[in-house]
Amino acid sequence: MSDARPIGIFDSGVGGLTVARRLAEEFPRESFLFLGDTARLPYGTKSPETVERYSLANIRFLLSRDVKLLVVACNTASALALPTIERSSPVPVVGVVEPGAETAARRSRSLVGVIGTEATVDSGAYREAIRRRNPRLEVISRACPLFVPLAEEGWTDNDVARRVAEIYLSPFREEGIDALVLGCTHYPLLKATIAATLPGIALIDSAEAVCKAVAPLLTPASRNEAESEYHVCVTDNAERFRIVAERFLGRPLDRLEHVEITG
Amino acid sequence: MSDARPIGIFDSGVGGLTVARRLAEEFPRESFLFLGDTARLPYGTKSPETVERYSLANIRFLLSRDVKLLVVACNTASALALPTIERSSPVPVVGVVEPGAETAARRSRSLVGVIGTEATVDSGAYREAIRRRNPRLEVISRACPLFVPLAEEGWTDNDVARRVAEIYLSPFREEGIDALVLGCTHYPLLKATIAATLPGIALIDSAEAVCKAVAPLLTPASRNEAESEYHVCVTDNAERFRIVAERFLGRPLDRLEHVEITG
Numbered sequence: 221m222s223d224a225r226p227i228g229i230f231d232s233g234v235g236g237l238t239v240a241r242r243l244a245e246e247f248p249r250e251s252f253l254f255l256g257d258t259a260r261l262p263y264g265t266k267s268p269e270t271v272e273r274y275s276l277a278n279i280r281f282l283l284s285r286d287v288k289l290l291v292v293a294c295n296t297a298s299a300l301a302l303p304t305i306e307r308s309s310p311v312p313v314v315g316v317v318e319p320g321a322e323t324a325a326r327r328s329r330s331l332v333g334v335i336g337t338e339a340t341v342d343s344g345a346y347r348e349a350i351r352r353r354n355p356r357l358e359v360i361s362r363a364c365p366l367f368v369p370l371a372e373e374g375w376t377d378n379d380v381a382r383r384v385a386e387i388y389l390s391p392f393r394e395e396g397i398d399a400l401v402l403g404c405t406h407y408p409l410l411k412a413t414i415a416a417t418l419p420g421i422a423l424i425d426s427a428e429a430v431c432k433a434v435a436p437l438l439t440p441a442s443r444n445e446a447e448s449e450y451h452v453c454v455t456d457n458a459e460r461f462r463i464v465a466e467r468f469l470g471r472p473l474d475r476l477e478h479v480e481i482t483g
Numbered sequence: 484m485s486d487a488r489p490i491g492i493f494d495s496g497v498g499g500l501t502v503a504r505r506l507a508e509e510f511p512r513e514s515f516l517f518l519g520d521t522a523r524l525p526y527g528t529k530s531p532e533t534v535e536r537y538s539l540a541n542i543r544f545l546l547s548r549d550v551k552l553l554v555v556a557c558n559t560a561s562a563l564a565l566p567t568i569e570r571s572s573p574v575p576v577v578g579v580v581e582p583g584a585e586t587a588a589r590r591s592r593s594l595v596g597v598i599g600t601e602a603t604v605d606s607g608a609y610r611e612a613i614r615r616r617n618p619r620l621e622v623i624s625r626a627c628p629l630f631v632p633l634a635e636e637g638w639t640d641n642d643v644a645r646r647v648a649e650i651y652l653s654p655f656r657e658e659g660i661d662a663l664v665l666g667c668t669h670y671p672l673l674k675a676t677i678a679a680t681l682p683g684i685a686l687i688d689s690a691e692a693v694c695k696a697v698a699p700l701l702t703p704a705s706r707n708e709a710e711s712e713y714h715v716c717v718t719d720n721a722e723r724f725r726i727v728a729e730r731f732l733g734r735p736l737d738r739l740e741h742v743e744i745t746g
Contacts, residue, residue: 260523
């Protein structure tokens with residue numbers, strides 16, 4: 221008995237491939253169907269209603285391709301739309317917020333910092349999830365909107381990145397956080413600069429935490445024992461996405477497909 | 484005889500309101516219906532096919548509201564989709580590229596710089612339009628992707644903005660341009676920083692140029708002699724857009740409406 225259906229993953233764009241890559245390393249025999257909603261990215265500046273609408277369209281697409289498990293790699297969609305996604309999905313759903321909050325609650329002793337998009341921070345989802353696990357922890361959140369375009373521009377450790385990190389993050393240093401949740405899949409690309417700005421602070425990357433949450437869902441009967449396959453779908457028809465995707469994944473893509481999703 | 488139908492304007496987001504504002508100052512008796520496709524912004528990193536698809540959906544919406552004239556305030560849509568929009572529109576269409584190129588061709592003696600989104604620069608639309616008017620002019624184009632998030636973050640004249648401007652624009656100084664087209668509706672917000680980086684260079688803002696292109700289309704019979712009205716529609720349901728929109732327009736909005744556009 222085994223289950224060769226792929227694990228479905230979606231993100232607003234390319235960032236979620238860091239999560240896909242960690243999952244592929246951890247579960248090398250599984251197949252993955254990744255959807256990047258590159259035609260409508262970013263989600264982080266959009267309203268909860270719009271993020272919910274786009275997320276539902278994305279999971280409808282993944283379910284139509286017969287996935288056995290859904291991973292919402294996008295922090296904004298996890299923060300704003302997870303309950304709605306769970307209600308609409310006949311297969312198990314794993315978001316990035318709960319696993320990240322779990323790690324933060326374990327690693328902090330007093331004060332957790334959270335950085336993310338405007339929509340993620342406004343939702344209060346990380347704060348709520350961390351304090352549900354340990355009500356004695358305090359949580360301070362801050363949106364860092366320029367980190368995403370810096371990561372996409374490839375300016376991850378130049379003087380502009382260091383200055384932007386200093387402006388966004390120095391208040392955390394003064395407030396005395398002991399752990400920082402990187403609450404957006406783009407932020408790990410800036411990890412070295414963030415670490416230099418906040419020396420001695422534990423940086424929590426949700427890709428790691430998601431692997432721990434997925435493991436118990438892959439029972440012997442639901443594991444894949446056939447050939448594994450990577451299949452990446454994007455909603456914007458940009459072939460340049462292949463280069464970025466292969467860099468993120470660290471291996472060539474078997475298939476890159478352009479799909480149209482509306483709704 | 485007069486024509487009370489509004490002038491329809493669309494942009495991927497809020498930037499195009501700078502164009503709407505100049506048009507409203509120039510033609511105070513006209514009514515305007517502005518559509519900001521805030522649910523799907525930005526267009527500047529997306530493929531020509533996607534920008535074309537979104538643009539056609541936007542003009543279908545504006546035409547369904549009975550506009551007498553279409554202004555494509557978005558540089559990316561003007562650069563990538565104007566011929567398609569024109570073919571699909573029964574009313575006259577004005578984009579921002581041709582008027583901006585007209586001004587550039589008049590004001591430069593030798594070498595024009597163009598800055599815009601990645602999609603606008605890749606299209607070569609400004610270069611082609613400028614050289615069609617004066618083949619002796621040389622044109623150098625450069626994408627400045629961080630200018631849009633800087634403008635949206637309100638960091639228009641701090642040290643980060645100055646450093647980013649220096650990195651993007653100093654090559655133009657060395658190359659010796661005598662005019663620079665601000666080929667994205669967000670860039671005028673950074674005008675002071677850009678001017679300080681490129682002293683003595685003529686900065687060309689397409690809002691001005693568009694007014695000149697619209698004027699001859701408003702014949703006595705097609706002008707509005709009734710009460711003028713501003714009506715702003717956005718595709719993302721964000722009330723915070725009202726504050727930004729009123730700041731851009733410099734007056735309260737009569738109506739702000741959330742509309743859903745798919746396709």
